[in-house]
Amino acid sequence: MAEEYKPKILGIVCNWCSYAGADLAGTSRIQYPSDIRLIRLMCTGRVDPLLIVKAFIDGADGVIVSGCHFGDCHYIEGNFKAAKRMFYLKRVLKSLGFDDRRVRMTFVSASEGAKWAEVVKDMINTINELGPSPLHKEAISASSGSAGFGGADTDMAEIAKAGKMLEAAPVQKK
């Protein structure tokens, strides 16, 4: 890499634990690299894997999903469900030849400001090792207009229609 490569990392964090933990890192004035941008959701349970796919299509080099520790979820088990989805997403990405280290699920509580800084540093190190995402370049050329996800949405609508047709099937009735 000739010029300085700046990784683009998206963090999707829950309001109650990891966002609060990241805030605490701030309040404690812990200094860590600036390559991450956060999206705050109420719960990691909200994280649809397609959102992560969308981030990669847009050119993200890495995505961290971070929630509460197991047993601490504000919504009982949203983090558990998210972890399960992340597990499957990583498998799918891997099978497509995409390095699954670019996605990471972590658990950082509201009192773990220092841990949050470590999580971010560690992710940045990993991404620096892996280099830019293979989707990076194409994404930029393909992204004129709102590509990608809109398409996925239409697919989804198609599937939903199919679902409606299936409704008559006996399994669905109960």
Next chain:
Amino acid sequence: MTEKKPNRVGVFICHCGTNIAGVIPIEELKAYAKTLPNVVHADNYTYMCSTPGQEKIRTAIKEQNLDAVVVAACSPRLHEPTFRKASAAGGLNMFIFEMANIREQSSWIHMKEPEKATQKAKDIIRMSVARASLLEPLDTKYIPVEKSIMVIGAGVAGIQASLEIADSGITTYLIEKEPSIGGNMSRLDKTFPTLDCSQCILTPKMVDVDRHPNIKTMTYCEVEKVDGYIGNFTVTVRKKARGVKEADCNGCGDCAAVCPVTKGNEFDLGLGPRKAIYVPFPQAVPLKYTVDFNSCIKCELCVKKCGDKNAIDLNMKDELVEIKVGTIVVAAGFDLYEIEKKEEWGYGRFDNVITGMQFERFINASGPTGGKLIRPSDGQKPHNVAFVLCAGSRDQDANPYCSRVCCMYSLKHAHQIMEKMPGVVPWLFYMDIRAFGKAYEEFYYRIQDEGAKFVRGRVSYIEEDPATKNLIVHAEDTLLGTPVTLEADVVVLASAIVPKATTELLRNKLTISRSPDKFLLEAHPKLNPFSTSTDGIFLAGCCQGPKDIPDTVAQAAGAAAAAQVPINQGKVALEPIAAKVSEELCAGCGICEAQCPYKAISMVSLADGKRRANVNDAMCKGCGTCGATCPGGAIKMQHFTTPQIVAQIDAFLLGGGQ
């Protein structure tokens, strides 16, 4: 995904004194914000949260005809409510507001890299504007509240909470799974640090509960099922078959006198006997007998003896009753750690190793030995009694936390021995004595003066002399730096306080969380120690964490007050961040129903016979789990819609503005 014009956004940048402005050039940010799509106005101020700062927002909304407000300042966890109100004061729906956190998430963590901090702040603002452009108004709905409260568990916490609630005129259902109310406190002899007799201070409260016109005490009852939500809970309670009709039993005890079956009394931790028909202790409230059907042989001697009173029904069956309440206080208390797991101390193997709670029963005048501490092996009076503090507490192999009462109750036990049994020496093996409460440290000094012996160090193991059944206690005195051994007649293990195993089941029924130590989780450890993450459910006493009686009572009163608020308001506001199902897109697969941790989604059949998911707004907490799983994209997670999140992702990665 309706075609709606994006909002006209106003951006307000806060200097936060020098907290932000000292690192990031505010004018540059403002100029940048003006170039962003949909931004029609940008302004800045030293402290946006101050009155003049908020005034800027209000006037700009009117003058610039804004649809949405973005404040770039501190964390939304701090000032989102402040600025939501300011936007509302300007005439906007308060949910069309977004905070760009450029302080905690930028200026403070990149203080030494101002350029990077500035770039990041721009990105954060750009992402916030993208989201704000798509925010939609949400309505806060109100629902009426059932005017009654349920308290689960009738230890001192549940008793105190019930009395506070009932005194204010609200109907209270007090549910206790044992035959009597009172909980662990009714087992205790004296209470530190004042040494008042536990029964003497608790029994009057128990009687008050029994007599209170607003308290419906339901003993020998368990929570079977909880449906509903704040303001409208429906609790199904299992009234376990007691074998005795409460209304007809006058507590005479004739039945127990003739019952041929004898068993260890659980209330005395097995140290004393009870019959198959019994009251757990003489001061039990209600003073109604209970048949233990596990040991009853159905000889019917009791039935005959009871005679005309006809109070006994050996064919009684469990009954289910439904109770509607507005809020719930959980006061399910604690258990003691299974100290036999610490094999090195020999509990369960050596007769003369007992727990602190068993000590309470021995030393209690109404206990199985009439108030005398004896060696369980031979009934003799002991000479040396060793106390092992932190037994299973502050121990990475057992429970990492401090149980908060063992130091103090062991000091109390030492005092009781020296007072009641002159000549007997108490030896306390401790890590450090935690005497943190009012008059506690003074109590510690007093026990030292009275002649108790203190050894600072953990007991590594205990051996039994098979001939005498005496115990050889091995420890290290860390103050002297030497190993010590002590021959003791009795060893008392101050076993740790742990949540009741059954609390886990209760927790699932109530859908509340627990902390890693397995105690029930409070909404905020400092500012809201008696609420839970589920609206309308509150916590009191040791189910939330180890506590002494003063703290238990204080928390119970707090929980009682908090539980009354919705009742007194008569209505509760629903968090409008809820899931919404599109009838058109929903295929009726039911995947979301299984995903929702709050059982807020149910599948309903429409008039045309189709199945559709239906979200109960009052039960939905807005986690969004359903929205993330619906394969048809039929669930719109309001305030966190897919287009809103995607807009943020796009804004970050694809840019916008100059």
